[in-house]
Amino acid sequence: MDIKNLTIEEKLRLLIGFNRWQTNDANGKVPSLFLSDGPNGLRMMNVDTGETFKATVMPNISHLANTWDEDLAFLDGETIANECIEYGADVLLAPGVNIKRTPLCGRNFEYFSEDPYLSGVMAKSYIDGVQSKGIGTSLKHFCANNREYDRRYVSSEVDERTMREIYLPAFEKALEAKPWTVMNSYNQLNGVWLAENKKLLKDVLRDEFGFDGLVVSDWSASHSAWRSIKNGTDLLMPYREKDYVELKDAYDKGLLADEDIERAINRLFELINRCKTSDKKVVSYTKEERHNSALKIAKEGIVLLKNEDNILPLNAKNILVGGYHDAIGGGGSAQAITEYQSKSVYELVAEKLPNSNVSTCNGLLATRKLHEVYDLKDAVKQAVKNDVVVLSVSSYNETESLDRENAYLMREQEETILAVAKYNPNVVVVVNAGSYIDMSRWIDKVKAVVWAGFAGEASKEAVASVLTGETCPSGKLTETFPLAIEDTPTGYDIGDMFTNRYTEGIYVGYRWYEKYDIPVAFPFGHGLSYANFEYSNLKIEKIGETDYNVYVDVKNLSNIDAKEVVELYVKDVFSSVSRPEKELKGFKKVSLKAGETKTVKMSLNYRSFAFYSTMLDKWHIENGEFEILVGASSQDIRVKGVIDIELDEKEQYTLW
Numbered sequence: 001m002d003i004k005n006l007t008i009e010e011k012l013r014l015l016i017g018f019n020r021w022q023t024n025d026a027n028g029k030v031p032s033l034f035l036s037d038g039p040n041g042l043r044m045m046n047v048d049t050g051e052t053f054k055a056t057v058m059p060n061i062s063h064l065a066n067t068w069d070e071d072l073a074f075l076d077g078e079t080i081a082n083e084c085i086e087y088g089a090d091v092l093l094a095p096g097v098n099i100k101r102t103p104l105c106g107r108n109f110e111y112f113s114e115d116p117y118l119s120g121v122m123a124k125s126y127i128d129g130v131q132s133k134g135i136g137t138s139l140k141h142f143c144a145n146n147r148e149y150d151r152r153y154v155s156s157e158v159d160e161r162t163m164r165e166i167y168l169p170a171f172e173k174a175l176e177a178k179p180w181t182v183m184n185s186y187n188q189l190n191g192v193w194l195a196e197n198k199k200l201l202k203d204v205l206r207d208e209f210g211f212d213g214l215v216v217s218d219w220s221a222s223h224s225a226w227r228s229i230k231n232g233t234d235l236l237m238p239y240r241e242k243d244y245v246e247l248k249d250a251y252d253k254g255l256l257a258d259e260d261i262e263r264a265i266n267r268l269f270e271l272i273n274r275c276k277t278s279d280k281k282v283v284s285y286t287k288e289e290r291h292n293s294a295l296k297i298a299k300e301g302i303v304l305l306k307n308e309d310n311i312l313p314l315n316a317k318n319i320l321v322g323g324y325h326d327a328i329g330g331g332g333s334a335q336a337i338t339e340y341q342s343k344s345v346y347e348l349v350a351e352k353l354p355n356s357n358v359s360t361c362n363g364l365l366a367t368r369k370l371h372e373v374y375d376l377k378d379a380v381k382q383a384v385k386n387d388v389v390v391l392s393v394s395s396y397n398e399t400e401s402l403d404r405e406n407a408y409l410m411r412e413q414e415e416t417i418l419a420v421a422k423y424n425p426n427v428v429v430v431v432n433a434g435s436y437i438d439m440s441r442w443i444d445k446v447k448a449v450v451w452a453g454f455a456g457e458a459s460k461e462a463v464a465s466v467l468t469g470e471t472c473p474s475g476k477l478t479e480t481f482p483l484a485i486e487d488t489p490t491g492y493d494i495g496d497m498f499t500n501r502y503t504e505g506i507y508v509g510y511r512w513y514e515k516y517d518i519p520v521a522f523p524f525g526h527g528l529s530y531a532n533f534e535y536s537n538l539k540i541e542k543i544g545e546t547d548y549n550v551y552v553d554v555k556n557l558s559n560i561d562a563k564e565v566v567e568l569y570v571k572d573v574f575s576s577v578s579r580p581e582k583e584l585k586g587f588k589k590v591s592l593k594a595g596e597t598k599t600v601k602m603s604l605n606y607r608s609f610a611f612y613s614t615m616l617d618k619w620h621i622e623n624g625e626f627e628i629l630v631g632a633s634s635q636d637i638r639v640k641g642v643i644d645i646e647l648d649e650k651e652q653y654t655l656w
């Protein structure tokens, strides 16, 4: 592999794909790489037939996020990397860390959270997991691509502070894992395509964030091949002859210099070296073990949203279980295909509860196909005879390339819930979805809601395990569930066809609802357990000028083993600039045996207290008091303390 041995034609061909998934091999002089989706399990295609190989369908990224467990993010990445090794993929096109600005974004199931800190921390572990096996990752989509509608043309108009505080930090944090590639996004940012955005690709990504890998375009995201290469994209995917023609023409006209071409080729060579010389590429998990990883993550990402009268775990005599439970993931490039055949939730619950009469009926089976309802009368007849009814429902419209028009379940599924709830007061609804569902039409009529998320191929096993109490639920929401779409910062607004102004600024997700006192259905970080926890003994230890360790004792008050996600927020008590009520700056998932107490340690640093000052062009802390808030959700703070930060006077700019 020597750049000197390449003709200019070969060099230019190296800048574009060879086909949909492979890089060019410069007439056999350079090894070709196979890049493959995706975040929720390997979606590798046979390049000749277009057929997708069967793989382990992992819980979707949104579900992984709900575990709040960095070790599981590592396991997820490591598990998918095993499949990459087996099938011969060199780079996994994942993970995506775009912020969930609106619940209607059709691709939210592929993203972690509305919160940049959480997204960054989880993505970092996922990348570590994949790359620990000698497989590259592609941190995507860089950046401010927060909806699907018009994604190839729209310009996201975002102010500098909002970029710094909301849309860039997840990338910045995840970059600590040194992903081998970063994928830019389809949209424009403030009028410049991301594939050609020198400020973002060079000044921010390379010079400031220190990224040393290869920048790949999103598939056909480049509008001008030569401008993209010149301004910091290193590889244009997939193959398009027009890109080659354009590059050649630009080179002949002197628009593209040899140094631009060589810079990009050197990045590709570095990536090839990383991919082809790694001795870590050894399959360490069997197919069965991969399924077990999927199951472990699936169980821990399930969120118990509501559980009136402790109806769960199930312990009734007569239980009816049914519904539509086959939506295990979202659609588009992230949709992996499994050959795993799972038993139904009904069969699994029946097996786990041999002392109950567990039955099912087809009448509950409103599918997610429009207007397909079964015998609802029969369902109601069965519901009357049982003590509890468990009903699975699934969202029907979450996919790449499309935003959702609304956040309701299909009418038929809502009708089924309402009909059954009319005749049985003990209904448990299991929701399979990748992003917020508006439950307002039925939630008051049911006793419990289990958020099964998009839990992958092990979804049914995981749900049955939670329903029966074999697994104590420990997932928590990583996006706020509002009362209605109208309450969200963006509502139903889709911009003006050309631009999408981020007028809410830094007030995204819980930052928005808290700032403007908007009540929500379920707050960010919410999730119930079958156990109860007590928080006490908050200690804040100063270990550097702006570095602190935070300790809190968490006790499991119940007689079952359980896990709790401990959330750490920081509030700037008074600030000269507008700031969120509080922001997530740490978290830890802790496992507690019945009655056990553990001291949980989390850390804070400069960035935990700073805002981005566009006047100083840097992160800045304003002296004063900061509240340290630790709790079970953003709206359930259990213990708090206050610290006073007094930095050198020379660093301060206000007279307060």
Ligand code: BGC
Binding pocket: 037, 093, 140, 218, 219, 333
């Ligand atoms: C998606 C990427 C994906 C790529 C390759 C694009 O349309 O936005 O996330 O990795 O296709 O399938």
